[in-house]
Amino acid sequence: MADPSTYRPAPGAIPTSPGVYRFRDAHGRVIYVGKAKSLRPRLSSYFQDLANLHPRTATMVTTAASVEWTVVGTEVEALQLEYSWIKEYDPRFNVKYRDDKSYPELAVTLNEEFPRVQVMRGAHRKGVRYFGPYGHAWAIRETVDLLLRVFPVRTCSTGVFKRAQQVGRPCLLGYIGKCAAPCVGRVSAAEHRELAEEFCDFMAGRTGNQLRRLEQQMQQAAAETEYEKAARLRDDIEALKRAMEKNAVVLADGTDADLLALAEDELEAAVQIFHVRGGRVRGQRGWVTDKVEDVDSAALVEHALQQLYGGDTASVPREVLVPALPEPLAPVQEWLTGLRGAQVDLRVPQRGDKKDLMETVARNAQHALALHKTKRASDLTTRSRALQEIADALELDSVPLRIECFDISHLQGEDVVASMVVFEDGLARKSEYRRFQIKGFSGQDDVRSMHEVISRRFRRYLREREQTGEWAVPEEGPEDDGARPDGDGPRTEDGRPKRFAYPPQLLVVDGGQPQVAAARRALDELGIDDVALCGLAKRLEEVWLPGQDDPVVLPRSSEGLYLLQRVRDEAHRFAITYQRGKRAKRLTAGGLDAVPGLGETRRTALLKHFGSVKKLRAATVEEICQVPGIGRRTAETVVAALASRTPSAFALNTATGEIMDDEVPQGTQHSTESGEPK
Structure with a gap:
C-alpha cells in the first residue's frame, strides 16, 4: 500500500487549466482516469487525510504510485480525451460497462447505384441511412419482411446481385414480388432508388403520405373494376399498418429523441435507452454498470452518454432526455451539439408524454437490473x-x-x-x-x-x-x-x-x-x-x-x-x-373501519385532517363536519362509533407490547415496495 504523500506533486506544479489526469500503480498500469475544469483543486483533493476520503477513493490513492496529467483547451476536449483514455486503458477504478455487444441497425445503402436494405453493426459509413439501433436482429428482419411487399427494395448481397445480372434470372424474392429485380432490368436504377427513398421516408415516420397514396390507388382500382389490383393494394395497406403497430406512436409525430433511465443500488446500475424517431420507439438498448468508483446519478448519466455517443456509431438526436443532468452541464451539451452538428436539447422531462415515457424506460431499467441479479445469483x-x-x-x-x-x-x-x-x-x-x-x-x-x-x-x-x-x-x-x-x-x-x-x-x-x-x-x-x-x-x-x-x-x-x-x-x-x-393495522384498529358508510377515502381524509385516531376521538361533531366529504349524519355516526370503544381497548391495539408468535412464515403476508420506514 503506497503512501500518497510519496508521489504528491509539488505545490504550484499542477496547472489550473482544464485537463485529464491518470493515476498509475507501481507497475505503470493506469488505474484511474478523470477530468477536471481546473486540475489543481481536483488533484489536490486526492492528497488529503485518508480519513476524509471516501473508502473507494482512499483505496485508489493508496494503490497508485504516480499521477500525471494532460492540459487541454476546453472542458469539451477534456470530456473527449477522458472517454478515449478510459476505452484505451480500461482502468480498474473507473466505472465498468458490460455493454460488450454491438447493436444491430437497419441500414439502406444509398451510396450504391442500386441501394440495398440490410442489417448492419459497427461503425457508420458515409452515404448509408441508418435506423435503430434495435435490441435484436430478428426484430429488423420482421419489419423489413412486411415492408418489402410495398417497397420491394433489393436485399441481396453484391455477389448474388452480380450473378443474377450474368444469368439474366432474378432470385426467389424477385419471383415472389418482394424485390423489384433491378438486376434483370425490371425497373431502372432511378425507379429503384425512388423505392429506396420511399422506404426510408416510411421508416423515418412519414407514414401518412404512403398510406393515403395506396388508399387512393385502391379506390381507383376498385372504381375501374380492377378488383385483383385493389385486393393486392388492400393487403399492402394492412402490411404497412402491421409494421407501424410494431413501432407504436409514443410522442408527437416527427419527434426525434433518446430517453435514458437508470436503476441502481450501491454496487451496480442498469442503464436503459429508448430511441424514438418520428415519434415511434425504433430501438432499445441497455447495459449493466459496475459502480467501481463513487458516483451519483448525475455522474452515471454522464458516463452513459459517453458510452452511448462516444463510439463510431454515434447518432445524436435533437433531444436527449435523462433522469439527472450532468454537472457541469455546459461541456456535455456542447460535446453532443458538436457530434450532431446542430443544437441538442439535454434535459430532464417534467410533465406530459415525455415524462410518462421516461417512467416506462425507468421500469425497463428496474426489470433489467432485477433480471441481472437473478441470473447472477442463480449461477x-x-x-x-x-x-x-x-x-x-x-x-x-x-x-x-x-x-x-x-x-x-x-x-x-x-x-x-x-x-x-x-x-x-x-x-x-x-x-x-x-x-x-x-x-x-x-x-x-x-x-x-x-x-x-x-x-x-x-x-x-x-x-x-x-x-x-x-x-x-x-x-x-x-x-x-x-x-x-x-x-x-x-x-x-x-x-x-x-x-x-x-x-x-x-x-x-x-x-x-x-x-x-x-x-x-x-x-x-x-x-x-x-x-x-x-x-x-x-x-x-x-x-x-x-x-x-x-x-x-x-x-x-x-x-x-x-x-x-x-x-x-x-x-x-x-x-x-x-x-x-x-402500521396499517394500527391505523384501522381505532374503529373507523367499522363505521357504517365510511369508506377508505373518507377514513383517509379524517386521519389526514386530525393526524391520529386519538385526536379524532376528542373532536366534536362540528369539527368533524369541517372535513371535506363528511356530513353531519356521518360525523355523528363516527362520534358514536368511537365513543363505544374504550380508550384502554384501543391502547391494546396500538401498543408495541402486544405479543405475537415469534415465527411467521414469509408466505403468510403480501408485500409492496413503496415507502421507506426506518
Missing part, C-alpha cells in the same frame, strides 16, 4: 465463489452454507419489528424466514432491539437442541419466549430439525459496530461461540467484525460482497413489509 459457480470469498475475508474455517441475517424496522420508534432471512448455498430459503415483534419497548434503540431478537432466536435454538440431549438450556429470564416444548423435536421429511433448531454458519446483522456488539453480547450470554458474526453497514458497504476497530472492506466487484448485500437487502425488505402491515 452455481458464482455462488460458490461468493461463499469462498466471504469465508476468506472473515477467516472462517469453512464456507458459510447457511447464512441468517437480521434487521430492525420501525417508524419513529413505533411498531418496532425485526426480520430473519435465511440463505442456504447462496439462495434464499423463504420457507424459513421469520419475523419478530419486539416485546420490550425499544423505541428507536436499534441496538437494544437487535440484542433482544438475537437472544430470542438463539434461546429457541438451544431449547430445541436440548430435546436431543446435546445442549443445556440457560435459566430462562423475563424475556423468555414461552413454555418449553416436550417430546422429540419436530423434523422435516429429510430428518432435519425444523424452525430454530438448525444454526447458521454465519450470522449477519444490518448495521455497524453497535449492532454487532449487541449481537455478540447476546450470543455470549447464551454461551454460543461456534457461530460466526458480522455486520454490514449500508452507507459504505463495510463489513464489521466483533471486537475490531476497523472494518473489512471487500472489493466492489467482489461476489462475496454482492451476496452479503443481497442477504442484507432481503432482510430489510422483509422487515419493512411486516412493519407496514402492523
